[in-house]
Amino acid sequence: MTAVRTACYHCGETCNNHAIALDSKIFCCDGCKLVYEMLHEHGLCEYYQLNDKPGVSQRMQVRRDKYAFLEDAQIRQQLVQFRDDTQTHITFYIPHIHCSSCLWLLENLHRLDAGVQRSTVNFARKEVQVVFLQAQTSLRKVVELLAAVGYEPYISLQDLQHKKRPGVNRSLVYQLGVAGFCFGNIMLLSFPEYFSGPEGMDTVLFRYLNLLLSLPVFFYSAQVFFRSAWKGITHGFLNIDVPVALAIGVTFVRSLVDVLSAGGPGYFDAMTGIVFLMLAGRILQEKTYQGLSFDRDYTAYFPVAVTVINEEQETPVALPDIRTGQTLRIHHNELIPADGILVKGEALIDYSFVTGESAPVRRSIGEIIYAGGWQLEGNIEVLTIKEVAQSYLTSLWNRQELQQAEDKPASFIHLLGRNFTAVVLLVAIVTAAWWAFYNPARIWPSVTAILIVACPCALLLAASFTNGHILRILSRHRLYLRNAAAIERLADTDHIVFDKTGTLTGKHSAEVVFYGQPLRAAERLQVAALAAQSTHPLSRMVRAYCGESTLPVTDFASHTGKGISGKVQGNSIQLGDAAFTGAGADGDFTGSVVYLAVNGQVRGRFSVRNGYRAGIRQLFGQLRERYALSLLSGDHNGEAATLQELMGPGATLRFSQQPQDKLDYVLQLQAKGQRLLMIGDGLNDAGALKQSHTGLSLTEDSNNFTPASDGILEAGQLLLLPRFIQLCRANKRIILASFIISLAYNITGLFFAVQGALSPLTAAILMPSSSISIILLTWGLSEWAGRKLRQPLPLMADKDQLPG
The missing domain is CATH 1.20.120 (Four Helix Bundle (Hemerythrin (Met), subunit A))
Structure with missing residues (x-):
């Protein structure tokens, strides 16, 4: 049997279930079909003509009461930018903006809601400013409209505090x-x-x-x-x-x-x-x-409000107003905002962003749940034992022992400038003394001429234009540094510290291996069809392993915390934990395990583990020749042997590391005089990132949340790390070379200045020509130094694709 791939007309994703047809068009889910119907009804189908498959999948429908908190007057007032008796102005951050179709549709919101007066998109910043009339619509309706057409705004607690990107x-x-x-x-x-x-x-x-x-x-x-x-x-x-x-x-x-x-x-x-x-x-x-934004804190990660249960009534409450003793309802795929005790439901929580542990953990009623995790299955209720500002998650940013930015070493530019100033003043004093003895009338013109012509402007221009151009070259290759000082610190690196989960391993590089009775091609398609019915991360990985399938599924049932079941072509299939499928006691396996039972018979298990990013072996092969390497992981040590072989015998590996452990290790290395580059991706790395000589946050998407750091590096560019450091070192050499050349102009000018014979024409020629030549020189040398970043990386051999 073969599966025929049918792409959704709206989002382009494969239609794995029953194909939904409308107007001779095929949709993967009811959500995508509803968006098409809405656009068709209002004459906005030009949206589909501007780009091929421009929409975002609507399989995950937005919860109906998710934005009920926007009816709270106090929350509204903190979010809006301007409000009078008739209209409201507000700006939303929308991560899903990606093409001209998005821009066109968002600027035509007034055709979907008559209350919207104007909507203006800032494509580069993925923002849309909306002006609407309160008499005809509301803030909640506008947000729900955006979510309904696939452009759900990202509204975080940070928006209440008016912390905007620079x-x-x-x-x-x-x-x-x-x-x-x-x-x-x-x-x-x-x-x-x-x-x-x-x-x-x-x-x-x-x-x-x-x-x-x-x-x-x-x-x-x-x-x-x-x-x-x-x-x-x-x-x-x-x-x-x-x-x-x-x-x-x-x-x-x-x-x-x-x-x-x-x-x-x-x-x-x-x-x-x-x-x-x-x-x-x-x-x-x-x-x-x-x-x-490089100074993000936990407020950019937290939602604005959460549902509070009070006498069986659900009420949205702003996070700053949450108090201990309140019962919170955490919905499917929502973040847990405060530490608490699980009082209802069975929790499956992804703590990877907080602890670094990649495998989701289960919690039962009566156990403590910490803020920062994502609930992956069903709804749960949590009795808060700490307020939001006192939770374990927020404490990661509130450590008093963190080194402040101003304590970091001064730029070599300022050190050069200080020495340059001393030399210039010495020359001026000697010249004044000389003319005081021979011709006092020449003191004023000669000393002032020296201070004019010996200005370190060329050095400052060399630094400004070289740093600026290097920053632009790095950003073109998706390494975004906070400022020019970060270039110097990155160039001084002698020890590199890596996080593991999300840094060396990727979200989209999971490895799935099936152990058990071999599955026939038809059975694999049946399992894929069942797995496609679930949005659980493990189900998606199993579906990807088994292949695309459009087979119909009947009697589908999702058992929260246990697994899923259904019938495909007459076969009863179960996917889930050992107890649910009848496999008996669960063994001690590395990574996550999904058992498979067909018609009541256990056929085997899917072992799901995060995979290392392609080319990691080559990366470490280059780095360990020049730098000391360390690994700090919140995961267990099941892969210690593989990582030691990759990073070299001299590398230090530490597992089961809590955030404080990572910070302590960085402080220990700094006490020995080592200059650290820390690369991580989660809140558990925040303290170490901030304390390190240079901290880089690795992200799958630069618009997503990352902890505070000196730079943001897109994950796909990690293999260019040695070239990035090499370019930053070249930056310093270019500035020094430009400074040496500028000295020739200064010496020429001083020849006239000490005699008191520096004419305005001479100054007008020397100073601009010095500056312009330095600008051209730094641009040319920067482009020449950055040429290696444009060279393709060698192809990776199969042995480089390592399981995690």
Whole structure:
């Protein structure tokens, strides 16, 4: 027998059950059919013409009362951005936005609900801003409409606290615009001076116009450098902005004196040009990571509200209002928000994101359940014993011993800048002493000229443009670093620490092995048809193993916490635990086990284990030659031998690690002077990620929740880790090379400056040419260094595909 694959017209997924037909179109489930009917009724079927299979599967229907909490006035008020007597403005984060069809449909919400006045999509940030009239619709109806058409908003507790992802620093953009306008006009007005025309009323007028144009640059655009320099001085540290601010200030004062005393045109063109270029470099850096959030906490993971049972009545209550002693109803596939005791139902909980243990755990009535787990089967009721803010999950972020970001080592750029400043001041003092002895009248022009021409602007530009370009190259390959300082710390790595579950193993790389009487092809399709009826993760893995099947299933029944059963082509099939299928006592197996019984006879068991990501052997083969390696896993040590062989005999492996154990291990290594790169994906890694020299959160999707870290790395790019570190090391070499080249310009300028003979034309040539050449050089070298990331990885041999 062969199964014919039929794709759903709405979402494109395979129709495993009875094909649902409507208007000569096939749908995989009633949910997808209902979405099509809704769009068809309102004349929105153009949605399907813009992209092939643009929809999201609706097999998992949204619970009817899931958004009842939006009727609470206090919760509504905290979510909306603006509200008056007639309309409400609100912005939703919608992870499912992925193509032009999504954008088109979301911007046509008004055709589905007359109360919606306007909906605007920010495609890059996966957000939609909706404006609706309270008299015609409500916030709950708008959210339920979005969920009904397959674009369910992600509303978390963080939204109540107005913790938004970082946006564009508009003040820098305005400062850049002002500096660019003034710089261009000053250059234009300085042409008579450049060509040594006769000094007359026009030339004097142009000098005063240049002075006026320089005022907004000095008092507005350059303030970012003055504030940074002052902050460094107050903390007893000469950062790179101190000599820059000094040079800008001296250039402005010297130019002001020259113009007012009719001693010359000043150096306004050089000053405004440098401010403009340095601001451009800063904006380039910020532009790379403005859309990602690296400081997420548990509130981005928790729902806004949960159902509370009070005298047999269900009431949605906001999470901050949950108190001990209340009974919570946790629905299927919902997160447990507070520690409590199970009082009703049988729990099957996925704690992988909290503890690192990959296998779901069962809990019976009377046992304690901790916050942060996902209930996988049916509904349960939990009696809270701790409030949300005091739960085990939230404590992962509240450890006082974590090192703060400001305690991390200072950038080598600031150290170079400090030494550079000392040398420049020494040269200025020596020059002043020399002229004080020979010609005191030359002290002012020579000393000010030295401070003008010896500005470390080229070093700052080299750092800004190189860091910004490297950040862009890394982001193109889906490594998103928090800031430029993370590049330096990543380059200094000498010890790499890995989490196992979700890091070395992937969500989509599970391995299924069947042990027992071999199944015929027809039987495999029958088992696949039954497994397709369940949304349980283990059922989906069994279905994937057995293949696609469209065979009809009758008498289907789901037994919460035990398994599923049904009839396929006359055979009674059961999938579940040992007791449910009659297999007897469950043995001690690695990973999860699903037993199979056909017509009352046990045929065997499916062993389901997470699989390692492809290419892991090659990755460790490269890393263990250059770095010390460690593994910290919340899982048991059943795979210790395999991992030791992969990571090398010198690697340290620690299993059954709690979050505090991981943090303690990182602190121990840091006490020995080691510079750690920690790579993890779950809340159990949050403390270690934050404490490490560099912490990278691995994610299957950069829009999903990840713990606080220095960077976010998409899982498919993990094999590029050695190349990422190599590129970060090249970043430092490029900046140093640019600095050395810029010294040639500084030495040339100092030759004129110490003599007090630095003309505005010389400064106008040297300083911009130095800056522009540094920009071009850093861009070219950065692209050359990043070429290896574009090279394809070697094909993996079969032996690299390892079971987990």
